[in-house]
Amino acid sequence: MTSDQEQALNAHLEAIAQILYDESDSTAITTLEGIELTLKDQIQTHVSPQLGPFFIRKVSRTTAGKKRRLKSTLGQLTLTHRQAQSLGVAPHRQLSPHLENCCLRLSANLSYAQAAKDLAYLTGIVVPAKSQQRLVHQQDFAMPRVDCPIQELSVDGGKIRLRTELHQASEWRDYKAVATEQGIIANFHNNAQMINWVNSQPLEVPVTCLGDGHAGVWNIVAEIATAAERREILDWYHLVENLHKVGGSTRRLHQAETHLWKGEVDAAIALFKDCRGKQAQRFCEYLSKHRQRIVNYDYFQAEGICGVGSGAVESAIKQIGRRVQISGAQWNAENVPQVLAHRCAYLNGLIGSL
Known part of the structure; x- marks a missing residue:
């Protein structure tokens, strides 16, 4: 000027x-x-x-x-x-693109009613709660952009409360999430959508897949790349958590942890061979089931080969939960996938641009 x-x-x-x-x-x-x-x-x-x-x-x-x-x-x-048309405004929309993104960023963190209140205070523009909700369900939320091969991913599940009839008990159902270095994706009763997205991206060979002991996690991992192209690792922190559920001798638990840290599964199982408690028996079965996923954590960490814990996806589940589990929140089952996509798009920085 x-x-x-x-x-x-x-x-x-x-x-x-x-x-x-x-x-x-x-x-x-x-x-x-x-x-x-x-x-x-x-x-x-x-x-x-x-x-x-x-x-x-x-x-x-x-x-x-x-x-x-x-x-x-x-x-x-x-x-x-x-x-x-010239300015990229979609047909039949009643809100401008920037106002839409303001709404979507707020309602990704707050209830629709609270988002409407905050929007009015911050911008001076009134968009009612029902309009906020409709806006979310009109979107085709972007997935994370992957510019280089995915080296590591982790899989876990979270809980979401489904809407029930008045006076009926709440129904909590599982959803699954995948976290990569590039972002988070989550879905409800549609694992194929997440699997297809991962498999459509460039993947390092081998791609490291981390998870806890839940069978549903490894069912998803089994569909990612091929067995020869992936490295499956049982989350170290879940492994230790399950170990300490056995209880008993502190010395024996410490010895078992030392063996497991070096990937010595047989030596760890041998420590519990004379234990008759159900927890010890279950733990030995758990070790046998995941034997191939229990690596030499000490070596992997020292050499910086890959992570040994699925903290990234656990953090993602907590971040998603901050929206979907806010006080009193209940969701129609058919709306859950879009609600998860909305929250993930926000966490991935894909709503609006600065």
Whole structure:
């Protein structure tokens, strides 16, 4: 901006400011916050709806087509069908792209009702809770972008509460998630969607797959790449957690942990061969079942070959849970996949751009 342009702009702004000040409720502008809220409302009502169409005409270079109205962070805007096409505004949408992204970023963290309240306070634009919910279910949320081969992924499951009839007990159901260095994906009753996404990406050979002892986790892993192209590792921290459930001699538990840290499964099982307790027997069965997934953790960690714990996906499950398990939240089963996709898109930084 040149000096002359800046002087001209300042003169116009001074005149605009005087008009807006004269039209303000004097009782509403006695504090700085009051000035901020009043000025934001006036700008969205009187100023930016005039500036917006000017930019729209200049950029789109057209005024042709049927007119439509949009709510936007600039206030109410009117643009034509051709202008909407030129500027990437989807047909039949009542919210501008930026306002949509504001809604989606808020409702990815909050209930739809709270998102509506926060949006009104932050932007001055009212988008009711029902509209917030409909907006989520209209989206085709982007999946993580993978630019280089996936070296490591972890698989785990979380819980989500399904809506039930009044006075009926809550139903908690499992969903599954996959975490990679590039992002998180999750789905409900559609493991194939996650598996297909992983297999459609470039994968390191071998690709490391980490998980706990749950059979559902390894059923998913079994569909990723081929057996020769993947390295399956039982999460070390889950392994130790299961070890200490056995109880008994602290010395024996310490010895078993030392053997397992070096991948010595037979030596660990031998320590419990004379134990008749059910926990010890179950633990030995657990070790035998996952024998091929229990590696020399000491060596793998020392050499930096790969991770030894599935902390990434456990963290992802907790992050997803902060939205889907907020107080009182219940979900229709058919809506759960989209709710999970919404939260994952937000966590992956794929809603809006800065």
